[in-house]
Amino acid sequence: xxxxxxxxxxxxxxxxxxxxxxxxxxxxxxxxxxxxxxxxxxxxxxxxxxxxxxxxxxxxxxxxxxxxxxxxxxxxxxxxxxxxxxxxxxxxxxxxxxxxxxxxxxxxxxxxxxxxxxxxxxxxxxxxxxxxxxxxxxxxxxxxxxxxxxxxxxxxxxxxxxxxxxxx
Amino acid sequence: xxxxxxxxxxxxxxxxxxxxxxxxxxxxxxxxxxxxxxxxxxxxxxxxxxxxxxxxxxxxxxxxxxxxxxxxxxxxxxxxxxxxxxxxxxxxxxxxxxxxxxxxxxxxxxxxxxxxxxxxxxxxxxxxxxxxxxxxxxxxxxxxxxxxxxxxxxxxxxxxxxxxxxxxxxxxxxxxxxxxxxxxxxxxxxxxxxxxxxxxxxxxxxxxxxxxxxxxxxxxxxxxxxxxxxxxxxxxxxxxxxxxxxxxxxxxxxxxxxxxxxxxxxxxxxxxxxxxxxxxxxxxxxxxxxxxxxxxxxxxxxxxxxxxxxxxxxxxxxxxxxxxxxxxxxxxxxxxxxxxxxxxxxxxxxxxxxxxxxxxxxxxxxxxxxxxxxxxxxxxxxxxxxxxxxxxxxxxxxxxxxxxxxxxxxxxxxxxxxxxxxxxxxxxxxxxxxxxxxxxxxxxxxxxxxxxxxxxxxxxxxxxxxxxxxxxxxxxxxxxxxxxxxxxxxxxxxxxxxxxxxxxxxxxxxxxxxxxxxxxxxxxxxxxxxxxx
Numbered sequence: 056x057x058x059x060x061x062x063x064x065x066x067x068x069x070x071x072x073x074x075x076x077x078x079x080x081x082x083x084x085x086x087x088x089x090x091x092x093x094x095x096x097x098x099x100x101x102x103x104x105x106x107x108x109x110x111x112x113x114x115x116x117x118x119x120x121x122x123x124x125x126x127x128x129x130x131x132x133x134x135x136x137x138x139x140x141x142x143x144x145x146x147x148x149x150x151x152x153x154x155x156x157x158x159x160x161x162x163x164x165x166x167x168x169x170x171x172x173x174x175x176x177x178x179x180x181x182x183x184x185x186x187x188x189x190x191x192x193x194x195x196x197x198x199x200x201x202x203x204x205x206x207x208x209x210x211x212x213x214x215x216x217x218x219x220x221x222x223x
Numbered sequence: 224x225x226x227x228x229x230x231x232x233x234x235x236x237x238x239x240x241x242x243x244x245x246x247x248x249x250x251x252x253x254x255x256x257x258x259x260x261x262x263x264x265x266x267x268x269x270x271x272x273x274x275x276x277x278x279x280x281x282x283x284x285x286x287x288x289x290x291x292x293x294x295x296x297x298x299x300x301x302x303x304x305x306x307x308x309x310x311x312x313x314x315x316x317x318x319x320x321x322x323x324x325x326x327x328x329x330x331x332x333x334x335x336x337x338x339x340x341x342x343x344x345x346x347x348x349x350x351x352x353x354x355x356x357x358x359x360x361x362x363x364x365x366x367x368x369x370x371x372x373x374x375x376x377x378x379x380x381x382x383x384x385x386x387x388x389x390x391x392x393x394x395x396x397x398x399x400x401x402x403x404x405x406x407x408x409x410x411x412x413x414x415x416x417x418x419x420x421x422x423x424x425x426x427x428x429x430x431x432x433x434x435x436x437x438x439x440x441x442x443x444x445x446x447x448x449x450x451x452x453x454x455x456x457x458x459x460x461x462x463x464x465x466x467x468x469x470x471x472x473x474x475x476x477x478x479x480x481x482x483x484x485x486x487x488x489x490x491x492x493x494x495x496x497x498x499x500x501x502x503x504x505x506x507x508x509x510x511x512x513x514x515x516x517x518x519x520x521x522x523x524x525x526x527x528x529x530x531x532x533x534x535x536x537x538x539x540x541x542x543x544x545x546x547x548x549x550x551x552x553x554x555x556x557x558x559x560x561x562x563x564x565x566x567x568x569x570x571x572x573x574x575x576x577x578x579x580x581x582x583x584x585x586x587x588x589x590x591x592x593x594x595x596x597x598x599x600x601x602x603x604x605x606x607x608x609x610x611x612x613x614x615x616x617x618x619x620x621x622x623x624x625x626x627x628x629x630x631x632x633x634x635x636x637x638x639x640x641x642x643x644x645x646x647x648x649x650x651x652x653x654x655x656x657x658x659x660x661x662x663x664x665x666x667x668x669x670x671x672x673x674x675x676x677x678x679x680x681x682x683x684x685x686x687x688x689x690x691x692x693x694x695x696x697x698x699x700x701x702x703x704x705x706x707x708x709x710x711x712x713x714x715x716x717x718x719x720x721x722x723x724x725x726x727x728x729x730x731x732x733x734x735x736x737x738x739x740x741x742x743x744x745x746x747x748x749x750x751x752x753x754x755x756x
Contacts, residue, residue: 070506070508071481071508071509074506074508075508078506078507078508081447082449082455082506082507083506085449086440087440087443087447088439088440088441089440090444090446090582090583090631091446091583091584091660092582092583092584092663093663094511094662094663095663098582100582127440128439128440129439129440131439132439133438133439138438138439141434141438142430142434142435142438145430145431145434146434146438147300147433147434147437147438148299148300148301148302149299149300149581149582149583149629149630149631149632149633150300150433150434150436150437150438150442150629150631151444151581151582151583151629151631151632152582153437153438154440157438183582184582185580185581185582185632185634186300186632
């Protein structure tokens with residue numbers, strides 16, 4: 056049995072130890088916001104945070120997250136500044152990749168509150184969007200990063216809110 | 224390709240429009256053309272409440288003023304429901320903040336269901352606008368009466384009927400009024416949409432109604448469906464799409480996978496799936512692993528060794544042969560021009576097989592309830608594949624319902640509904656609900672691809688370098704031939720039918736004195752593939 060924290064709550068899973076975290080999240084715990092796209096960490100649709108870092112849950116075995124802290128799109132509770140920017144910029148089209156896009160972008164801003172265009176491109180390049188919403192994704196990230204003099208409060212409702220100091 | 228949907232839409236334009244109070248709401252629906260006597264038999268409200276009608280599109284306003292617009296089009300990234308709802312709301316004069324949409328299932332009352340080709344808004348604008356005008360007319364009539372003013376003084380805006388110094392909300396009108404009204408097809412046809420300058424909603428900035436759910440993880444796609452007591456299935460796709468036959472299956476290794484629940488060799492009278500096996504498990508990861516462990520032996524069909532180059536080579540020879548194909552354009556005499564030309568140019572253009580590669584691998588969940596087969600998935604052409612599912616199961620079409628979800632990408636892939644069939648056959652065989660999901664690899668291997676194509680253009684000039692004419696031959700696998708051959712139109716010389724999707728744009732806007740276009744079916748592409756748009 057593997058114990059871990061999912062969006063602030065403790066869960067136990069009896070799934071086979073090699074089961075990718077994606078299927079535990081989706082089918083055992085019923086959170087469908089994290090998507091299956093490729094199963095080989097090539098598309099980013101399944102991106103969640105593991106101890107604060109973005110990972111591809113489609114290849115991460117359950118055994119490797121013991122006592123870890125997992126955050127999914129549902130864990131942002133519709134309150135993350137990026138989600139507001141996604142709405143303002145009307146980012147999604149079909150929407151299938153967007154949970155992964157938002158989780159990847161959230162990890163970017165948590166580590167780098169004032170990313171350059173190149174930083175954004177580099178950090179987001181592993182998250183594919185077949186509808187080509189990339190320009191709006193980038194604009195939404197930029198707008199969020201530019202809020203309140205490059206200080207981004209990355210909202211995580213289950214943890215103490217923390218502030219990241221940006222450059223310049 | 225517009226022929227496919229023009230027919231149902233033109234039928235719609237001949238339909239009556241019913242507006243009546245039902246259960247505290249004001250319901251508005253298109254109804255089939257009825258004889259005059261039938262129209263005056265029974266009130267509209269009775270007919271709407273008793274479902275004595277077969278509407279194709281309807282919307283309703285409840286007594287709180289909320290407007291619900293039913294959407295029979297697939298949402299795959301174009302926010303089509305928002306666009307259609309805004310057309311209705313524009314003419315009603317509704318409060319946009321009180322408008323909601325619902326994506327509906329395949330009940331026959333919604334009419335012919337296909338989404339693609341950029342048709343939805345283009346073809347729905349006029350009938351939906353006219354329906355909105357009819358709704359506004361009724362609301363103003365009722366509102367004017369309640370306000371004690373003449374209807375000429377009234378207009379609608381933001382969900383209210385306004386007169387000088389007075390107003391009443393749609394919700395109040397619905398709550399107080401008993402409305403019962405029929406507009407004939409001719410009356411409806413005489414309604415004209417607002418002039419662009421008068422528009423309050425259309426072409427104004429707005430937020431799409433489907434977006435909030437797509438940024439917080441709550442949007443439901445086909446792959447997110449869960450059915451009580453369901454098993455997970457993964458297809459084991461054969462080496463080629465057509466004519467493969469399963470000889471044997473060895474699941475001795477698969478049995479070691481935890482949660483493995485056996486396999487099914489699918490027998491499909493519709494021939495949609497040929498030589499398919501499905502693997503079952505109590506988790507999808509279990510089904511993936513068991514599928515990898517399964518050993519299947521096949522008898523291969525005749526197309527098993529066709530290569531991309533074989534298809535292209537065949538296309539090249541077909542495009543070069545000036546006698547091949549079906550005539551789509553024939554202006555002047557290109558043969559004569561070719562002989563007299565001072566200069567000429569021959570160019571050959573090739574495209575390779577293209578995968579749609581939707582981010583959401585194709586999938587379907589199926590369960591039988593009271594002998595009705597419920598298919599849950601995202602699809603673009605439900606009206607084409609519902610009969611295919613019925614055929615494959617050996618049941619009648621009225622025993623199949625397809626429930627619609629968001630599509631994790633369409634791009635034409637989900638115009639085909641081939642993926643419903645293995646899910647339905649498996650659920651039928653095991654007597655238990657099944658969710659069948661393609662792995663990414665299987666989704667790519669068995670895409671209904673965009674066909675490889677070869678196009679040859681021959682252009683001719685006179686001594687003054689004036690362009691005399693162009694001959695254009697285009698050889699490819701034809702999606703409409705594969706999916707709906709009955710919808711192919713005749714060529715202009717009536718010597719055969721062609722697929723307009725395969726030659727879209729060749730009948731272009733530029734007038735040439737001498738112009739010939741031939742649409743050519745490349746049988747070497749048609750046979751091994753299942754081409755889709």
